[in-house]
Amino acid sequence: MKVLIATEKPFAAVAVDAMRKVIEDAGAELALLEKYTSRQELLDAVATADALIIRSDKVDAEVLAAAPSLKVVVRAGAGYDNVDLEAATSRGVCVQNTPGQNSNAVAELVFGLAVMMCRNMYNGTSGSELKDKTLGIQAFGQVGRNVARIARGFEMSISALDPYCPDNVMEDAGVSPVHSVEELYRENKVVSIHIPATPETRGSIGYDLVASMPKGGLLINTARKEVVDEEGLIRALDARPDLKYAADVAPERAAEMKARFGDRVFFTPKKMGAQTSEANINAGIAAARQVIAFLTTGEQRFRVNK
Numbered sequence: 225m226k227v228l229i230a231t232e233k234p235f236a237a238v239a240v241d242a243m244r245k246v247i248e249d250a251g252a253e254l255a256l257l258e259k260y261t262s263r264q265e266l267l268d269a270v271a272t273a274d275a276l277i278i279r280s281d282k283v284d285a286e287v288l289a290a291a292p293s294l295k296v297v298v299r300a301g302a303g304y305d306n307v308d309l310e311a312a313t314s315r316g317v318c319v320q321n322t323p324g325q326n327s328n329a330v331a332e333l334v335f336g337l338a339v340m341m342c343r344n345m346y347n348g349t350s351g352s353e354l355k356d357k358t359l360g361i362q363a364f365g366q367v368g369r370n371v372a373r374i375a376r377g378f379e380m381s382i383s384a385l386d387p388y389c390p391d392n393v394m395e396d397a398g399v400s401p402v403h404s405v406e407e408l409y410r411e412n413k414v415v416s417i418h419i420p421a422t423p424e425t426r427g428s429i430g431y432d433l434v435a436s437m438p439k440g441g442l443l444i445n446t447a448r449k450e451v452v453d454e455e456g457l458i459r460a461l462d463a464r465p466d467l468k469y470a471a472d473v474a475p476e477r478a479a480e481m482k483a484r485f486g487d488r489v490f491f492t493p494k495k496m497g498a499q500t501s502e503a504n505i506n507a508g509i510a511a512a513r514q515v516i517a518f519l520t521t522g523e524q525r526f527r528v529n530k
């Protein structure tokens with residue numbers, strides 16, 4: 225059995241070593257394709273793979289068609305919008321993710337970005353503190369819950385919106401539930417986005433929500449760039465010179481936004497949220513174990529396609 229780890233943005237070496245051990249101890253073979261720069265490299269590498277472990281690597285119908293032996297794809301991470309689930313299902317390929325394994329890393333980055341933006345990029349001018357400020361968390365999943373845990377240490381006043389999470393789960397975490405996205409943006413000085421990219425959420429955060437934020441508002445997006453309507457965001461930042469936006473991974477119009485808004489916006493050049501050795505180890509080992517469990521026993525608890 226051949227397990228291919230294909231990562232355009234590689235795991236830390238220590239994570240790959242740990243994954244190798246899980247895979248080889250189970251009698252499987254590990255193939256490694258890291259930092260590939262062309263699609264053809266991925267297409268060639270999947271040709272003989274029985275299992276595939278990826279990060280944000282795009283696995284679409286063409287990649288699946290190039291992998292006739294493929295039985296399972298595990299996305300080492302939370303979001304699986306990079307995998308064509310329908311194409312996988314039609315080929316009988318099981319797709320899984322590893323929920324929760326990198327969520328602390330993403331949550332810590334939220335605060336790294338928040339402090340940096342509140343301190344004006346450390347440019348020597350007086351900034352502001354997070355203590356006693358209102359924080360709105362958009363979606364109370366694994367990352368959102370870690371954000372709330374850390375925000376309590378900053379003594380922020382925390383609310384969250386999540387139609388799929390009962391109010392009492394938020395309340396037990398010291399978080400006030402809100403029930404509309406309008407209220408979340410209108411009432412919170414800092415808003416942190418943690419919704420997945422789905423057909424319903426794509427482009428759902430636009431001018432009206434951003435422009436409704438309180439004076440001095442800061443919007444942080446460590447989710448997916450696609451959930452923000454860039455045109456609406458740009459209009460809101462134009463209309464409201466007090467607002468700031470920080471995102472983990474540059475939007476399509478990053479250069480234009482940087483030129484127009486300067487230090488009011490910040491973008492990581494590559495997605496950095498889960499880029500810690502701890503997160504790589506957690507998500508990588510979980511992915512390797514899930515692959516082996518699937519290949520040996522058919523276990524598919526974390527399956528995300530039907």
Ligand code: 3PG
Nearest residue numbers: 279280301302303495498
């Ligand atoms: C996730 O969905 O788990 C994060 O966005 C991490 O993505 P990455 O593995 O590409 O860093």
